[in-house]
Amino acid sequence: MLRLYHLLLGSILLVSIPVGAKFVLPQFSPPKEVKSSAVVKLPNSNEGNIWQKILGNTAAPTNWQVAACEGNAPLLCVSSKGKRLGTVEINIYQLTNNEDFRKKLLAAGITSGSQVDYQSSQYQTQVLPVLKAWVADHYAAFAKDRQSEYGKEITFSAYPPQPVPIGKLQGIRYGFAGLKEQGGVKEQHIGHVAFDGSKLYVITTAFDPGTQTGKFEQLENLAIFQPYLYAIASDLRLP
Template sequence: MLRVYHLFLGAILLALTPVGVKTILPRFSPAVVENPSAVATTTQSSPPPTTPAITSNQMEGNTWKKILGKTSTPNGWKFAPCEGNAPLLCVSSQEELLGTVEIAIYPVKNNPNFQKNLTDAGIPLDSDVDYQSLEYQNKLLTALKAWVADLNTTFLQDRQDTYKNQILFSAYPPQQTSVGKLQGIRYGFVGIKPEGGVQEQHISHVAFDGKAIYVITTAFNPESVTGKFENLENLAIFQPYLSAIAADLNLPI
């Protein structure tokens, strides 16, 4: 039974690894960004420059308490807002904390980079959000992809400087998804050790409601303080549930 369990987890991790990443590398490889205009990755440890997030104190408590919907859980697992004001969702099993998911809210008025992304995509600033318009949705997807692509480039450069090309980083292709009633994108990246095995894995969702960008993220990363899982296998189990959680959120607020 134990072997079957590990084979199942191995199949999940293999499916989640981006095309072109080898689990055993013959030599050190630099970080790779293929088609940076379309590929995006992020983590909350590297927030968008000049864009302060709205804190939970400003939102009067943990944001997850206001937006979390009803999502099924793996057997014996529990998803609930963490205690306190930090914008964290706690994932636990039998009273043991397995990991957390972080949400950050970035007002567009403080984000000149995303303002440019919107303008370049043909969405005037302060324009009304038309969730039913296919034209608006396509333009918004273009803007969101550009935003995460910029963040991806900055982040991978940071990782390249940190690891000196000793870890192979590869981005996941962005995927259109729902974040509550909002149009969103799922994206992330993985870092593979030269001897095999995962150094880091980050999974994120981003959406825009006309006034603010919502970034939802979690990871397997020993350097992260919050928004992470301590165990890679638990993150692999949780990953499909994160998309369901995002789709069920009560957004826009």
């Protein structure tokens, strides 16, 4: 039943989004009927992939597999019956190399390099607006880029940022879509961002022909995997 529901959802996303409509990413709860499995330990050649260190328990649709990709690229592979369906990418940015984010932290009363209690309500209250401001800048940059690339052919529609746990960190889930003027989805992006006091973690995947990594080839498969990605993000070994 869960599989059928997700297939129907993917089909709806592909064909029934009205022109100019606001695109709202489904706010799924983690699937209750799916069994979690411990992260698969891969060969030593894969130790450079950060997913190997941070991936906690994984959840996936029936007959799908989720594991750190081979090699050193920071990619999480999603596959079924030996065929890769998509990848999720994580990028980690050191605070020392991100002046704009440091300024946002200082404006919120968070001193660079300070020891913080990540679970404290005070810290969460301080850091969430900073992460939301980061997302707003991210949206603005994408909207400007798409406007220059597509003009009026594509409508940029953003998903309201949502506070969510990312491992032991309090983070933000965000996303946006590019809607075709004649109907349908040109691209859809899903992201998570969190901050641990010294590093900014950005986890992304998408349905986007123009994206090289961190993407799904089919929108339907991204829609199916979406709630499982939410569950995986919440169980990461972060910080």
